[in-house]
Amino acid sequence: MQLLILSLPFLMSIVVIGVGFVFSPAxxxxxxxxxxxxxxxxxxxxxxxxxQPTANSPDGSFGFTPxxxxxxxxxxxxxxxxxxxxxxxxxLNSGRFSPVVLAVSGAIIAALYIHxxxxxxxxxxxxxxxxxxxxxxxxxxxxxxxxxxxxxxxRYLIATVLFGLIFFIALVFLERLRVDPQLIGLIKVVVxxxxxxxxxxxxxxxxNLWLPEIAEIAPGLANFLVMGLINGATVVFLVDFLQNNPxxxxxxxxxxxxxMIFGLAGGCAAGLLALGQNEFGKMLAYIVSxxxxxxxxxxxxxxxxxxxxxxxxxxxxxxxxxxxYTSLSVVSYCTEGKSPNGLSGLGRRMPIATLxxxxxxxxxxxxxxxxxxxxxxxxxxxxxxxxxxxxLAGGLxxxxxxxxxxxxxxxxxxxxxxxxxxxxxxxxxxxxIIVGLIAVVLLxxxxxxxxxxxxxxxxxxxx
Amino acid sequence: xxxxxxxAGNYGFYAAILLLSTIIIAVYKNWLLLTPxxxxxxxxxxxxxxxxxxxxxxxxLGPLPLAVFxxxxxxxxxxxxxxLTGYAILFESRGFRRAEAAEEASGRGGLRRFFYRExxxxxxxxxxxxxxxxxxxxxxxxxxxxxxxxxxxxxxxxLGDFAFYWLGSVGIAIxxxxxxxxxxxxxxxxxxxGVDLLYALLRSGNSPLVLGISAAVxxxxxxxxxxxxxxYHNKMKTxxxxxxxxxxxxxxx
Numbered sequence: 001m002q003l004l005i006l007s008l009p010f011l012m013s014i015v016v017i018g019v020g021f022v023f024s025p026a027x028x029x030x031x032x033x034x035x036x037x038x039x040x041x042x043x044x045x046x047x048x049x050x051x052q053p054t055a056n057s058p059d060g061s062f063g064f065t066p067x068x069x070x071x072x073x074x075x076x077x078x079x080x081x082x083x084x085x086x087x088x089x090x091x092l093n094s095g096r097f098s099p100v101v102l103a104v105s106g107a108i109i110a111a112l113y114i115h116x117x118x119x120x121x122x123x124x125x126x127x128x129x130x131x132x133x134x135x136x137x138x139x140x141x142x143x144x145x146x147x148x149x150x151x152x153x154x155r156y157l158i159a160t161v162l163f164g165l166i167f168f169i170a171l172v173f174l175e176r177l178r179v180d181p182q183l184i185g186l187i188k189v190v191v192x193x194x195x196x197x198x199x200x201x202x203x204x205x206x207x208n209l210w211l212p213e214i215a216e217i218a219p220g221l222a223n224f225l226v227m228g229l230i231n232g233a234t235v236v237f238l239v240d241f242l243q244n245n246p247x248x249x250x251x252x253x254x255x256x257x258x259x260m261i262f263g264l265a266g267g268c269a270a271g272l273l274a275l276g277q278n279e280f281g282k283m284l285a286y287i288v289s290x291x292x293x294x295x296x297x298x299x300x301x302x303x304x305x306x307x308x309x310x311x312x313x314x315x316x317x318x319x320x321x322x323x324x325y326t327s328l329s330v331v332s333y334c335t336e337g338k339s340p341n342g343l344s345g346l347g348r349r350m351p352i353a354t355l356x357x358x359x360x361x362x363x364x365x366x367x368x369x370x371x372x373x374x375x376x377x378x379x380x381x382x383x384x385x386x387x388x389x390x391x392l393a394g395g396l397x398x399x400x401x402x403x404x405x406x407x408x409x410x411x412x413x414x415x416x417x418x419x420x421x422x423x424x425x426x427x428x429x430x431x432x433i434i435v436g437l438i439a440v441v442l443l444x445x446x447x448x449x450x451x452x453x454x455x456x457x458x459x460x461x462x463x
Numbered sequence: 464x465x466x467x468x469x470x471a472g473n474y475g476f477y478a479a480i481l482l483l484s485t486i487i488i489a490v491y492k493n494w495l496l497l498t499p500x501x502x503x504x505x506x507x508x509x510x511x512x513x514x515x516x517x518x519x520x521x522x523x524l525g526p527l528p529l530a531v532f533x534x535x536x537x538x539x540x541x542x543x544x545x546x547l548t549g550y551a552i553l554f555e556s557r558g559f560r561r562a563e564a565a566e567e568a569s570g571r572g573g574l575r576r577f578f579y580r581e582x583x584x585x586x587x588x589x590x591x592x593x594x595x596x597x598x599x600x601x602x603x604x605x606x607x608x609x610x611x612x613x614x615x616x617x618x619x620x621x622l623g624d625f626a627f628y629w630l631g632s633v634g635i636a637i638x639x640x641x642x643x644x645x646x647x648x649x650x651x652x653x654x655x656x657g658v659d660l661l662y663a664l665l666r667s668g669n670s671p672l673v674l675g676i677s678a679a680v681x682x683x684x685x686x687x688x689x690x691x692x693x694x695y696h697n698k699m700k701t702x703x704x705x706x707x708x709x710x711x712x713x714x715x716x
Contacts (some may be wrong), residue, residue, distance in 0.1 A: 118662070118673045122680050129680075136691065140698045149705050150695045154647060157687065158638055161651045164680075165631075172665045187509050239548045 002062045005049050005113060009106030012042035020095035024382055035089045035098035042102060043076045046109060061115055062385050066458040067311075071236045074315055075229055078322045082221045083341060085326035086382045088429035089333040091219055096137045099295060103130040108233040112240075117174075117184050120237060121167050122200070127230050127429075128160030133234045134212055136223035141336065145217055152213035156226070159200050159210040167197030167272040174245065189246050191255050194241075195262065195296075202292040203227075203285070204243040205266040205273070211289060211307050216281030220329035227288050228321035238299060239307070239459075249300055259300035264383070267293025271400030275407075279341050283408050284324065287364055287401050290412045291317055294397060309378025311455045316444070320364045323437040327356035330430045334423045345417035354413045356434035361405040363441050367392050367400055371444035372445045469514045474622070480507045481626060484631045486652065488606075488649050489640075490597045494549030498542045501649060503682075505538020506531075508626070508656045512663035515623045528673055537678035541652060541685035545645060548689040552696050559700055600640045604632035618664045627664065630657030643702035644695060650686030657680055 016038050023031040049055055049074055056063035064072070079101060086092050107127035111120045135156060138149045170193035179184045196207065203211040215223055242249050249256045267290040274286035291313065298310025330353035331340055340346065347354040359370065366376030376398060383390040444451055469477055480503055487500040508530040611628040618624055634654025641647040659677055696702055 116670065116673065118670065119676055122673070122676045125680055126683065129683055132687060133690070136694060145696065146698055146702070147695075150644075150691060153691060154644060154704065156649065157691075158647065161655065161684070165654055168658050170662060172661050176665045 001049070001052070001055055002113075004055060004063075005046065005055060005107070006110055008046060008049075009042055009102045009109065011036055013102035013106065016099045016102065017095075020099075020224070022189060025095040026093045031095075032092045035092045035095065036083045037099050039083055039102050039105075040080050041079060042050060043105060046399070047073050047076055049408060050109075051074065055113075058125050060337050062113050063115060064113060064459050065240055067236055067239060067455075069317070070231065070454055070458045072112065075108075075232050075318055076105065078224070078318055079395055082224045082322050082326065084433050085329055085430055086221045086321070087154060088427040088433070089220075089326075089329040091137075091329060094137050094139070097134055097182040097219075097221065098374055099136075099440040100130055100222075101225065103127075108138045108230060112233060112237060114408050114414060117241070119169065119183045121171060122165055124230070124237070125160055125164035128156070128163070128201075128235075130220065131225045131230060132157055132160075133409070134298065135218040135223055137219055137450050138217065138221065140306070148213060148217045152210070152217050156214055157209040158209075159203075163197050163201040165197075166193050166200065170194045170197060174248075187248060188255060191252075191259065194248070195259055198234065198238055199262075199266070199296065202231050202296070203289050204263065204287075204293045204296055205270040205289050208270065208289040211284040212277070212279075212282040215285035216279050216290070220325035220332060224318075224321045224364050231292070232314055232318040235295060235310070237300070241309065250302070255304055256300045256302060260297050260386070260390075263293045263296030263298075263300060264390065265293075267291070267297065267397040268393050268400070271397040273403035279339075279402075280408050280412060283404050287404060288317070288321075290397050290401055291364065294376070294394065297394075298379045298382060301386070303382045303385050305385070306382030307459065308452065308455055309375050309382060311459070312378060312452060312456060313372070313375030313449075315451065315463065316363065317454075319437070319441065319444075321362070323434065323441065324355055324360035324436065326430065326434055327353040327360060328428055330434070332358075332425060333430075335421070336424065340412050343412060343418050343421065344415040345413070347413040348417060349421075349423045352426055352431045352434050356438060357413065358409060359438045359441055363445070365405055367402075367403045369442065371441045373445055374448040429451070464634070468512065469622070476623075478509050478622065480504075481511070481629065481716065485629065485653060486601055487654060489601050489633055489637050490594055492593075492643075492646075494553070494645075498546040498549065501545065501652065502538045502542035503550065504653070504656060505541070506535050508630070509534030509538070511622060511626055512660050515620055515660075515663050517702055530663065532680040533671075533674045534545045537579060537681040540682050544685040544689050545648070545680070548692055549645065551693065552702065555696065556700070563680060577630075585679060596640050597637075600636035604636045607632045620664065623660065623664045627657050627660045632652065632659065642705060644701060644704065648685065648692070651684060651688070652681060655684065669688055 016035055019034050019038070025031045030277045035044050050069050056418075057383065085102060091097055095434065104127050107130060111123035114120060114123070119182040125456065132153050134151050136153045138145055140146050152287055156289055170190050170321060173193070174190045177183055177190065185336035198204075199207040211227075214226060246252075270293055272285045274283050275292065277283040277286060295310045295313050295317070298306040298313065300306070307376070311370050328340070331346060331350060332338075334345070334350050334353070335346075363370040363372040364373035379392055381392045468656045484500040484504040484507070487496055488504070491497055491500075511528045512534065513528045573636030608625065608628040611632075612621065614623045630653055633648050634657060636650075636652060638647055641650050662673070662677070692702055695704075
C-alpha cells in the first residue's frame with residue numbers, strides 16, 4: 001500500500017512521457033486527451049488511497065494527518081481543473097505539463113506521507129525542481145520571453161535550493177535541541193531559520209524576488225503548480241511541523257510575536273509594492289506574496305481563529321490561482337500569445353475569462369460573498385485580538401491589494417477596444433471550467449461553514 | 464594506507480583538496496578543470512562527513528561506508544552530467560562556428576554578422592578582470608569562514624565547522640558572482656555539499672534513506688542545470704544570461 005501511494009504518480013508520469021514520445025501531443029489529439037485522462041486517473045486513485053485506513057503504517061513511518069487528507073484531496077481536485085484548462089488552451093502541446101504535474105503531485109504526496117522531517121524537506125525541494133520544467137515550457141519563438149523565462153527559472157532554482165538548505169539547517173539544529181534540551185538558546189535560531197526558509201518558499205516579502213518574473217513570464221498554469229499546489233502543501237506541512245514542535249512557536253509567544261510582525265509587515269509592504277508594478281503578472285505576484293504574508297501571520301498567531309483563517313486562506317489562494325491562471329491562459333490563447341500588458345478592452349472579446357479574472361481578483365482580496373472573505377475575516381479577527389495597530393495593518397494590506405487589482409483589471413479588460421487586434425473565440429471547455437470554478441468560489445463565499453468545519457475537525461483530528 | 468580515515472598524517476591533504484577544488488570551481492571557466500574539481504570535492508566531503516559521523520551500514524563487500532558510497536556516486540554522476548553538458552555545448556558551438564565560417568566563405572556573411580562576431584570575440588577574450596571578481600569573492604568567503612569558525616563553532620570539531628562554513632560561503636559567493644547557468648549550478652551543488660556535511664556533523668543517528676534521497680537531489684539538480692543550460696544555449700548560443708538580455712535590448716534599440 002505504502003509503495004503504491006508513493007510510486008503511482010511517478011510511474012504514471014513515465015507512462016505519460018512514453019505516450020507523448022511515441023505520439024507527439026502536438027500532432028495527435030488523442031495523445032493530448034490521454035495527457036489529461038491518465039494523470040486524472042492517477043490522482044483520483046491517489047485520493048481514494050489517501051483516505052484508506054490502511055494507508056497509515058502501524059509503526060508510524062508513513063501516514064497522513066486528517067489535514068493532509070483534506071488538503072491533498074482539495075489540491076488534487078484543483079489540479080484536475082488546471083489540467084482541463086491546460087488541455088483546452090493548448091498548453092499540453094509540448095507534452096511536458098502533464099508529466100510535471102504528476103511528478104510534482106508525487107513529490108508533495110511523499111513530502112506529507114513520510115514521517116521523516118529531513119526527507120519531507122528534500123521532497124519539497126524535488127517538487128520545486130520538477131515545477132521548473134513547466135516554468136520554462138514557453139517555446140522559443142518569442143526570444144525575449146524565452147530569455148526572461150530562463151532567468152526566472154534560474155532564480156526560482158536558487159530560491160528552491162536556498163529554501164531546502166536553510167530549512168535543512170534549521171532541522172539539524174532542532175535535532176540537536178532534541179538530543180540536548182539544555183541548549184534552549186537554539187530555539188530562536190531554529191525559528192529564525194525555519195521562518196526564513198519557509199518565507200523563501202512561500203515568497204513572502206522580502207524573500208519574494210524570484211516570484212514576479214515567474215508570474216509574468218511562465219505559462220499560466222505553471223504558476224498554479226508553483227504558487228497553488230506546492231505552496232498550498234507547504235502551508236499544511238508547516239502546520240504539521242509547528243503542531244509537532246509546539247515549543248517553537250505555538251507555546252512560545254515571545255518568539256511568535258516577531259514572526260507575526262514579519263508576516264503582517266511583509267504582507268503590507270508587498271501590497272504597497274503591488275501598486276507600483278508595470279506588468280499584470282508582477283502585480284499578481286505581489287498580491288500573492290501579500291496573501292502569504294497574512295497566512296504566515298495566522299500560522300504564528302496564538303489564536304485558534306488565526307490558524308483556522310490561515311488554513312482557509314491557503315485553500316482559497318489555491319482555488320484563486322486555478323481560476324485566475326485558467327482565465328489568463330484563455331486570454332493568452334485568444335490573443336495568440338500576446339502579453340495582456342498594453343492591451344485594453346479585452347472584456348468585450350472574452351467575457352467569460354474576464355468574469356473569471358474579476359471573480360478571482362475579488363476572491364483574492366476577500367470581498368464579501370467570495371470564498372476569500374472568511375479567511376481574511378478570521379485573520380483580521382485574530383489581528384484584532386492583538387490590538388488596533390495589528391488590525392489596521394491587516395486592513396491596509398487588503399486595501400492595497402484591492403486598489404492594485406482593480407486598477408490593473410480596469411486598465412486591461414475595461415475601456416476602449418484595441419483597433420485591429422485579432423482574437424480567437426474563447427474555447428468552450430475552458431468556459432465550462434471557469435464557470436464551474438466561479439460557482440465554487442461563490443458557493444464557498446456564501447456558505448463557508450462546511451469548509452470551515454472540515455478544517456476545524458481536521459485540526460482536531462476528529463475526522 | 465587507509466584513505467577513508469582522516470588522521471594527523473592526511474588531515475592537511477584533505478583540507479587542501481577541499482580548498483583547492485572549491486577555488487577552482489569558483490574561479491575557472493574551463494570545464495575540463497571544473498568538473499573533476501567538483502567530483503573531487505564530493506569525494507572529500509563524503510570522507511570528512513563519514514569521519515565525523517561514521518555510518519554503520521557498509522557496501523561493496525564491506526570496506527566502503529554507505530555514506531561515502533552514496534555521496535561519491537552522486538558526485539561522479541553529477542560531475543559526469545555537467546561534463547557531458549559542457550562537452551555537448553562546446554561541440555554545438557564548434558558546429559555553429561563552422562556553419563558561420565561556411566556562410567562567410569560563400570559571401571552570405573553580411574555586415575551585421577561581422578559586427579556580431581567581433582562583439583562576441585571581444586566578449587569571450589581572456590581578461591584578467593574576469594577573474595578578479597571571483598577571486599575577490601573567494602577572499603571574502605575565506606574571511607567569513609575564518610570568522611565564523613572561530614567565533615561560532617557549534618560542533619566541537621574544527622574540520623567539520625570549517626568545511627561547513629567554507630562550502631556554504633563559497634557556494635553563496637559563486638551564486639552571487641556567477642554569470643553563466645552552469646557556474647550557478649556548480650555554486651548550488653557546492654552549497655548543497657555544505658549542508659550534507661552539517662547533517663553528518665549534527666545528526667543523532669544513521670538514516671540511509673535521507674542519505675540516498677540527498678544524493679538523488681544532487682543528481683537531479685545537476686540534470687536540471689544541464690536541461691536549462693542546453694535549452695538556453697540552443698537558442699541563444701551562449702550560457703550567459705545577461706548576454707541574452709543585452710542582445711535583445713540592442714535589437715529593440
